Amino acid sequence: MWTAILLGTLGVYLLKLVGLCVPKSVLEQPQVQEASALLPVALLAALVAVQTFAAGHDLVIDARAAGFAVALVAALLRAPFLLVVALGAGTAAVLRLIT
Amino acid sequence: MxxxxxxxxxxxxxxxxxxxxxxxxxxxxxxxxxxxxxxxxxxxxxxxxxxxxxxxxxxxxxxxxxxxxxxxxxxxxxxxxxxxxxxxxxxxxxxxxxxxxxxxxxxxxxxxxxxxxxxxxxxxxxxxxxxxxxxxxxxxxxxxxxxxxxxxxxxxxxxxxxxxxxxxxxxxxxxxxxxxxxxxxLRGRRLWALAVAAAVIALIMVPLLPAGMPVLVAGLTAIVAAFAVRRAGDR
Structure with a gap:
């Protein structure tokens, strides 16, 4: 755990520092700009999919999928952050209670 | 704000x-x-x-x-x-x-x-x-x-x-x-497509790769694909 924390921390901090130090010409290239806009979207989407549908090495549709669907609709309707989280978790909790 | x-x-x-x-x-x-x-x-x-x-x-x-x-x-x-x-x-x-x-x-x-x-x-x-x-x-x-x-x-x-x-x-x-x-x-169709593609790739990789790797592989693959599509579209 500590290895991941310290290595990740080092990586994240150096990237923050690099932006303040690197000559403008490098980061102003369109490809660099674009990649940094696309990366978070791709990684977050992949993370959401895995956390919702993966159980070990299997793919399952369970209460998590229902909770995720409700959270997605809430987020699309621009609900506040905490409400999105509460609705997603609440849906899964209620489903587990009644099944 | x-x-x-x-x-x-x-x-x-x-x-x-x-x-x-x-x-x-x-x-x-x-x-x-x-x-x-x-x-x-x-x-x-x-x-x-x-x-x-x-x-x-x-x-x-x-x-x-x-x-x-x-x-x-x-x-x-x-x-x-x-x-x-x-x-x-x-x-x-x-x-x-x-x-x-x-x-x-x-x-x-x-x-x-x-x-x-x-x-x-x-x-x-x-x-x-x-x-x-x-x-x-x-x-x-x-x-x-x-x-x-x-x-x-x-x-x-x-x-x-x-x-x-x-x-x-x-x-x-x-x-x-x-x-x-x-x-x-997620502003625009291209970013939506990227997000969906990354999610699908990650799920395909779940049975095949050790835990954690699907997210990394899917993220990088989707980025490469996005650049490839952009380049093909420019031609």
């Missing part, structure tokens, strides 16, 4: 009060997220000390959630660190935009770098007056740092007094939080 930052012909005390008020407001909003981070981190198997270390040292929301998400699913330390680092790439770009504005040197640059975040960068870039922009960066950065860390500790300690996390649906809290973070970024 107030839009008063666009008005330039008013007194400095007024402008300063508006910047500080916004900074605290953003800090409180981020604190709510920190509360859920603290709880989810402990539920993912991290100790309270490790959870607080993440918020104090890494101090980048999406990267921290990625570490606990990957490691909580049984992923390796290197995979967790790599995913967190890749999610931090956007901070470099913020730094570049801020560099000419802040003009930091030496120790102040080392401290300032730690405060380069989505929130502090957005608040600084929203101001046209350089003095207001510099104050917005520091005030927002410090406000978020303080409230994020207090909230993380509270969430981490609170996680222990909760009953069975699955009965409360807390395993859905992380994906729900990510969706809430992700959706405002």
């Amino acid at each position: 107030s839009t008063t930052g666009t008005i330039t012909d008013r007194s400095w005390p007024q402008a300063r009060a508006a910047v500080l008020r916004d900074a605290v407001g953003v800090g409180v909003a981020v604190g709510a997220l920190g509360l859920s981070f603290g709880a989810l981190s402990v539920l993912a198997g991290f100790t309270v000390a490790q959870t607080c270390a993440l918020s104090l040292l890494m101090f980048s929301g999406a990267s921290q959630f990625a570490v606990i998400g990957v490691m909580g699913a049984g992923g390796g330390a290197l995979t967790g660190a790599a995913t967190a680092t890749l999610l931090g790439v956007r901070n470099s770009l913020y730094g570049l935009n801020l560099a000419s504005l802040l003009r930091l040197r030496g120790a102040r640059r080392l401290v300032g770098a730690h405060l380069v975040l989505d929130e502090s960068s957005a608040m600084a870039m929203a101001r046209t007056d350089p003095r207001e922009a510099r104050l917005a960066f520091w005030a927002t950065g410090i406000s978020v740092f303080v409230l994020w860390n207090i909230a993380t500790l509270a969430g981490a300690l609170g996680a222990h007094v909760l009953p069975d996390p699955e009965a409360l649906g807390l395993d859905v809290a992380a994906p729900a939080a990510f969706v809430a973070l992700l959706l405002p970024r």
Whole structure:
């Protein structure tokens, strides 16, 4: 755990520092700009999919999928952050209670 | 968030009060997220000390959630660190935009770098007056740092007094939080296509790769594909 924390921390901090130090010409290239806009979207989407549908090495549709669907609709309707989280978790909790 | 930052012909005390008020407001909003981070981190198997270390040292929301998400699913330390680092790439770009504005040197640059975040960068870039922009960066950065860390500790300690996390649906809290973070970024069909493609690739990889790797592979594959599509479209 500590290895991941310290290595990740080092990586994240150096990237923050690099932006303040690197000559403008490098980061102003369109490809660099674009990649940094696309990366978070791709990684977050992949993370959401895995956390919702993966159980070990299997793919399952369970209460998590229902909770995720409700959270997605809430987020699309621009609900506040905490409400999105509460609705997603609440849906899964209620489903587990009644099944 | 107030839009008063666009008005330039008013007194400095007024402008300063508006910047500080916004900074605290953003800090409180981020604190709510920190509360859920603290709880989810402990539920993912991290100790309270490790959870607080993440918020104090890494101090980048999406990267921290990625570490606990990957490691909580049984992923390796290197995979967790790599995913967190890749999610931090956007901070470099913020730094570049801020560099000419802040003009930091030496120790102040080392401290300032730690405060380069989505929130502090957005608040600084929203101001046209350089003095207001510099104050917005520091005030927002410090406000978020303080409230994020207090909230993380509270969430981490609170996680222990909760009953069975699955009965409360807390395993859905992380994906729900990510969706809430992700959706405002999905402007345009291309980004939606990228997000869906990354999600599908990740799920295809789940049975094939060790835990944590599907997210990394899917993220990188989707980016390469996005560039390939763009290039083909240019021709």
